[in-house]
Amino acid sequence: MGSTEKQVETNGTPVDVSIALKASDLKSVPSLAAEIQSLGSSLRDSDYNGRQALLRKARALVNALETPRETMIKHTWAEPTNASAIAVGVEAGLFDLMAKEGAPTKVDDIAAALKADPALLCRLMRHISAMGYIKEIGPDEYESTTFSKALTIPIIGDGYPCVLGGCFAAIAHLPAYLKRTDFVMPNSATDGPYQSAYNTKLNFFQYLQANPPWGEQFNHHMGGYRQGRPSWMDADFYPVQERLIAGADPSPESPFLVDIGANVGHDINEFLSKHPSAPGRLIMQDLPSIIGQIKPGSIDDRIERMEYDFHTEQPVKGARAYYMHSCLHDWPDDVCQTILAQVTKAMKPGYSKFLINENVIPSTEANWQTSGLDLMMMSLFSSKERTLKDWTRLLEGGGLRIVNVWEHGEGVEALIECELA
Ligand SMILES: C[S@@+](CC[C@H](N)C(=O)[O-])C[C@H]1O[C@@H](n2cnc3c(N)ncnc32)[C@H](O)[C@@H]1O
Structure with a gap:
């Protein structure tokens, strides 16, 4: 030695x-090995939370042995x-x-x-x-x-080149950046660790789109990162029928669901396949460059594709539900407030809901996927994954009322159901 x-x-x-x-903690090894043996012998393929618990123990065993x-x-x-x-x-x-x-x-x-x-x-x-x-x-x-x-599979493999090329420099740069800025929390969407690392004035999305094929690879990555985890639109997560479809205007021209910042439409397409009886219009919105990347046949023809910048007036008024998935975490609070204002101005009081599909970090035992994503957000956008306190302050400050936070276990994004306050 x-x-x-x-x-x-x-x-x-x-x-x-x-x-x-x-070894970091040799004395814990026998008990961890025994727990792994016991949890592993009864694990079923469909038991997401049981598998997460076993993985936590398996990681603890590796940490203890190394x-x-x-x-x-x-x-x-x-x-x-x-x-x-x-x-x-x-x-x-x-x-x-x-x-x-x-x-x-x-x-x-x-x-x-x-x-x-x-x-x-x-x-x-x-x-x-x-x-x-x-x-x-x-x-x-x-x-x-x-x-x-x-x-x-592109939604798995393409994460590597676009994250290595379009994200890693900012993550590697974070310690030097924070040291230079006296360890102050980054809070600028236009002048933060990302811009410093890549020597650019562009934001993360603009930078990836300007450096093909990272933009398209990132779209695939977005299609993949939440696969295989419980989905809010499933019956045991959020009661879509009771909370959204019941009480919705059934006329074909009435907007039912607007997916804002939908990327290439994977979520709204999943929604339609799981709830084909949903009435009215289903609309997906993203920036023109993204809408132009939707592959023919990749989403149902019933879904309307709309070019839209969510910093500007929301053109679809009075929808049953406005939906945002993993968009608000990309922006610091001040920018989120302006994005929220465009949605709340379009919402119909007593009818429209705002559904936000994002992580709600628990006060203890944060999942590593969520805490890792939080630091990605800091490095890429000067933004963050939010706790319930953060969400409450942001949404209530934006004229919304949280009706319920629907959760489904460790490391799974929650569905924050809001109405106008
Ligand atoms: C992290 S991705 C999430 C995409 C999708 N909702 C999902 O969960 O897979 C954020 C999305 O916001 C879109 N976006 C960024 N800036 C935007 C803007 N100003 N207006 C509309 N969409 C925007 C990006 O193009 C990207 O598709």
Whole structure:
């Protein structure tokens, strides 16, 4: 075991270097292993919350077993480079090739099929395999896994190149930025860590769209990030029939649902497929560049596509429901207030609802997906994921009343149902 330092002083408190070289919490290992055994033996595929609880224990076991040095190396070397190697693989078509039946398994043959440098592929694949995401079957020979097969689906795979290229510089820049600004909370949507990292005056969305293919890849990423989690439009989450359809104006010209900042329409399309009896008009709105990227046949013809900037007057008045998913978290409070004002001015008192599908961070035991997204928001937009207190202050300050917050377990975005105050 290579250890030279015996002791260092940190803020006057002696810390023995050996703590960085031993398992972080060996005494917890037996009880964690036993809990994992017990939770794992009865887990059902459909049990989302049970699986989350088991994952929490499994992560705790890994943290307990790793030494602090190993954890540091994992964070700073292994995980960033693994994400980068996967992004290269996605761009090069590596995982598509590997997923094909009868595909070559030897790196030389894979390289020949992809017209890639075998020595380069060898190094990338070795690390992806060492991290457990493709399977090594011999020297320079690999086969795909469930995970690497999933990378061939654009809503899974495309997150890597666009996040690595269009987000990571801001995340890596955050410590230097905060140090330079005396650790003050970033709060400018137009002059924050993102603009500083990418040396741009554009906001995140504008920057991605200006740097193809990141814009389109980000649309796919948006289509993928909430897949497989409970959806607010399901019967055991939000009673769509009782709360929205009952009491809605049934005439065909009456607007029923307006999805504002809908991206390429994945949510409203899911809504229509799950609630085909919904009356009236279903409208999706986003910026012209996004509406232009909707692929023919990707959403139901009944859904109206509307170019709209949500900082301007809402053209659809008196809808049964206005809906925003993962849009308000992109903006600091002052900008959110102006976006909310456009919605509230269009709402019909006593009839219209405003449905906000966003994370509500709990006061304890925040899920890692939510806390991670919160720091992404800080780095990319100077914005945040909000607590209930944050939401209440924002929405009540914007002339709305929270009727109910519909929640469905750890790490799942809530549905905040609002009416005019
Ligand atoms: C984080 S994405 C969420 C998309 C979608 N609601 C979802 O959950 O998948 C935010 C969306 O806001 C859109 N957006 C950004 N600025 C906008 C603006 N000024 N007017 C309308 N949409 C905008 C983006 O194009 C993007 O589709």
